[in-house]
Amino acid sequence: MMVTQKSTRAVGLGRVLVAVYALLALAATGRSVFQIAEQFSEAPLAYTLSALSAVVYIVATVALVKRGTTSYAVAWATISFELAGVLIVGLVTALDPALFPDDTVWSFFGRGYGFVPLLLPVLGMIWLARTRPTAAERAHDGEPESVTGLPE
Amino acid sequence: MIEWFTWVQVVVACVAGLVCVVAGFARKLPNDVTVGATALVLVLLLVQLVVAIVAPFVGNPPTGNVVEFYIYLVSAILLPPLAVVWALVDRTRWSNLVLAASVFAVAVMVYRMLQIWTVQVA
Numbered sequence: 001m002m003v004t005q006k007s008t009r010a011v012g013l014g015r016v017l018v019a020v021y022a023l024l025a026l027a028a029t030g031r032s033v034f035q036i037a038e039q040f041s042e043a044p045l046a047y048t049l050s051a052l053s054a055v056v057y058i059v060a061t062v063a064l065v066k067r068g069t070t071s072y073a074v075a076w077a078t079i080s081f082e083l084a085g086v087l088i089v090g091l092v093t094a095l096d097p098a099l100f101p102d103d104t105v106w107s108f109f110g111r112g113y114g115f116v117p118l119l120l121p122v123l124g125m126i127w128l129a130r131t132r133p134t135a136a137e138r139a140h141d142g143e144p145e146s147v148t149g150l151p152e
Numbered sequence: 153m154i155e156w157f158t159w160v161q162v163v164v165a166c167v168a169g170l171v172c173v174v175a176g177f178a179r180k181l182p183n184d185v186t187v188g189a190t191a192l193v194l195v196l197l198l199v200q201l202v203v204a205i206v207a208p209f210v211g212n213p214p215t216g217n218v219v220e221f222y223i224y225l226v227s228a229i230l231l232p233p234l235a236v237v238w239a240l241v242d243r244t245r246w247s248n249l250v251l252a253a254s255v256f257a258v259a260v261m262v263y264r265m266l267q268i269w270t271v272q273v274a
Contacts, residue, residue, distance in 0.1 A: 012246060019238065019250040023231075023257050030223050038219055114260075 014127055018064050021124070024116060025057035028105045043100070049089065050104045056081055064124065069133050076128060083121035086110055090118070153212070153269040154203055158262060161196045165259035168193050169252045176248035182239035186248050190239075193255045194232035200262070201225060216268035224268070228261040 032050040040047055056078050063075035090109035093100050103112050110117030168189035175186045204225060208214070214221055235254035239247035 012244075015242060015244070015246045016249045016253065019235075019253050023253060026227055030227050034217075034220050034223050038217065
């Protein structure tokens with residue numbers, strides 16, 4: 001049990017965070033697949049953005065699960081991107097809805113998804129700030145197997 | 153889609169979600185009740201799948217996009233099993249909240265499926 005806990009940053013409440021991230025990744029991917037397959041020509045910008053956000057949510061989910069300084073940095077980058085995305089797209093759609101003729105996960109600050117896309121990056125950042133990689137992790141970065149004693 | 157059945161499904165999913173949330177905050181590990189409630193949500197989804205396949209042949213076709221409808225339905229069917237696997241692997245109370253998140257998401261998706269089938273807002 002100790003071994004499995006060390007191989008991931010996702011412990012305790014963080015696991016729920018990861019699960020919700022995975023849900024949002026699924027939601028964004030599902031919507032994006034449908035939009036691009038069925039009606040891409042209607043709003044290329046909005047749908048490209050949907051696809052991009054879907055990819056970023058997937059990367060963020062993986063980065064939150066994995067341990068080590070690299071995934072820690074990737075998690076920060078993707079979560080910051082999400083926060084910027086939801087704020088910028090939210091603001092643009094609120095000011096001028098015509099720019100985005102169809103919804104994305106970020107439209108109106110994620111209203112179509114219960115504002116989860118707005119809340120989640122903030123919770124993610126709080127979580128990341130509280131789970132900085134330890135000095136030992138930084139020293140062993142690149143070969144985490146040596147810490148857990150369990151080669152993959 | 154059968155409207156009353158769909159609403160039953162939404163209510164069952166919400167109740168199942170509440171049960172899992174309460175169990176999680178009561179520091180209970182995933183048990184027969186929380187996993188069973190999630191399994192019940194899955195069973196209703198499978199019934200919904202059969203209904204969705206049969207309904208168009210008995211004069212109840214969807215008004216919205218069929219592809220969008222099935223993306224929601226298939227994704228929804230995947231959620232409870234994934235959450236249950238999570239709960240079996242990760243035997244902590246947090247898994248009850250993961251179960252809850254999955255069935256709440258199913259509730260929202262089923263409601264969205266009803267919208268696609270019956271009323272077209274967009």
